[in-house]
Amino acid sequence: MSVSGKVKRITVHTLQAMKKAGEKISMLTAYDFSMARLIDQSGIDVILVGDSASNVMAGHETTLPITLDQMIYHASSVVRGVSKALVVIDLPFGSYQGNSKEALNSTIRIMKESGAHAVKLEGGSQVKESIVRILSAGVPVMGHLGLTPQSIYKFGTYTVRATHRDEADKLLADAKMLEEIGCFSIVLEKIPSSLAKKVAESISIPVIGIGAGPDVDGQVLVMHDMLGITQEFKPRFLRQYADLSSIVHQAVGQYIKDVKAGDFPNEQEMYDPEIRA
Ligand code: KIV
Numbered sequence: 001m002s003v004s005g006k007v008k009r010i011t012v013h014t015l016q017a018m019k020k021a022g023e024k025i026s027m028l029t030a031y032d033f034s035m036a037r038l039i040d041q042s043g044i045d046v047i048l049v050g051d052s053a054s055n056v057m058a059g060h061e062t063t064l065p066i067t068l069d070q071m072i073y074h075a076s077s078v079v080r081g082v083s084k085a086l087v088v089i090d091l092p093f094g095s096y097q098g099n100s101k102e103a104l105n106s107t108i109r110i111m112k113e114s115g116a117h118a119v120k121l122e123g124g125s126q127v128k129e130s131i132v133r134i135l136s137a138g139v140p141v142m143g144h145l146g147l148t149p150q151s152i153y154k155f156g157t158y159t160v161r162a163t164h165r166d167e168a169d170k171l172l173a174d175a176k177m178l179e180e181i182g183c184f185s186i187v188l189e190k191i192p193s194s195l196a197k198k199v200a201e202s203i204s205i206p207v208i209g210i211g212a213g214p215d216v217d218g219q220v221l222v223m224h225d226m227l228g229i230t231q232e233f234k235p236r237f238l239r240q241y242a243d244l245s246s247i248v249h250q251a252v253g254q255y256i257k258d259v260k261a262g263d264f265p266n267e268q269e270m271y272d273p274e275i276r277a
Helices: 012-021 033-041 068-081 100-114 125-136 149-155 165-181 193-202 244-261
Strands: 025-029 046-049 086-090 118-120 141-146 185-189 207-210 218-221
Touching (some): 012 086, 033 046, 068 086, 141 165, 165 193, 193 207
Parallel strands (some): 025 218, 141 185
16 A cells, blocks of 8 residues: 555655655645545645635735735635645745744744644745744744745746756755755745756655656646636646536536526425415
8 A cells, every 4th residue: 555545644754755655745736625625535645725825716916915814714724624635835925034933923823723734935045044943843844946936026937947057056955955954845846857856866855846847756736727727827837637617617607598598496496385374
């Protein structure tokens, strides 16, 4: 039996055992109770309450506007739907960059109020102090390097990162540093697959890729993208596993037709008891 199949609940230690055993880690985002429950029942290893909620749930152009309170709302809904997966929650923009005390306070609120099991935050050496402080409170931390959407205005585009030697070297050094200070895992977003492979081979903690090729320890996708709910976003790295947009359009279109034609509800779909005196 697989490492993940043997445990009742996935923990950060399960993920580390999976890397050791060469078993790939599956991770998807979720933001609400009902979808988290479906994804958990399907057997996913890790659910990320991503700050991509800002895009796919709230309709913002970037991840920057989402607040700590909103992330806690999403995460607590997800946690109520999950019985096996490890639930990781993104620290939103502005909740950890100021200083390490602010980072710890944000994390304590998230852990107390949502019931999530770990936090993820973006960046390397520039957020080292914050990560160390969070870890010292006993909270597992997942790093996030490469394309870091919270810094979109610094980079200007969502193109592939670390395509120049100095940036690639810095990314590898940051990954080693994140392992050394005690992060349990790292997400690598949109970087050359050869670099992702090198990172995954150079550190002992699990490396989860999104747009980082196959030679890492696991993969993550945004649930709305892989289920075909998102309509405009079709990057090269995305594999769409369903076309829920078409299913919703078809179902809602049929409902509208039935209502307009007076075909809904029918006799089986209404209550008709005798009205007693
Ligand atoms: O917020 C998010 O969905 C993420 C994933 C893209 C890794 O950080």
